[in-house]
Amino acid sequence: VTYIRICAIETEGIFRRSPPAHMIKEVQNKVNKGQEVDFKDLVDPHLAAVILKTFLRELAEPLLTFDLYDSIIDVDEAQLKNKLFLVKRLILDDLPAENYDVLNYLVAFLTEVAADSH
Secondary structure: OHHHHHHHOOOOOOOOOOOOHHHHHHHHHHHHOOOOOOHHHOOOOHHHHHHHHHHHHOOOOOOOOHHHHHHHHHHHHOOHHHHHHHHHHHHHHHOOHHHHHHHHHHHHHHHHHHHHOO
16 A cells, blocks of 8 residues: 555556556465565556455455445445445444454545546
């Protein structure tokens, strides 16, 4: 996130484009082995975004947990006037604190990305 914020936030399609698969695999292997990856040394700024998306996709438990699945579906099916209340309750009352912190950070970051998009 720090690399994207500082060095690649203005890169067109930062979360839409993908570098070659071999580059992704190489970086993922380093990350999975606990090795440090300096994205500044890599050629493609989209690589950091792909690694972030992959990390979030492969979490054992999603940020909006499995236990909240039915509540999330209920929000989707609720009348428009009730949705805001249900989403607030879901996020503020039912989401584990750690998940809330990560979600809050991620939404703030993606808001920055959207503000800088072309």
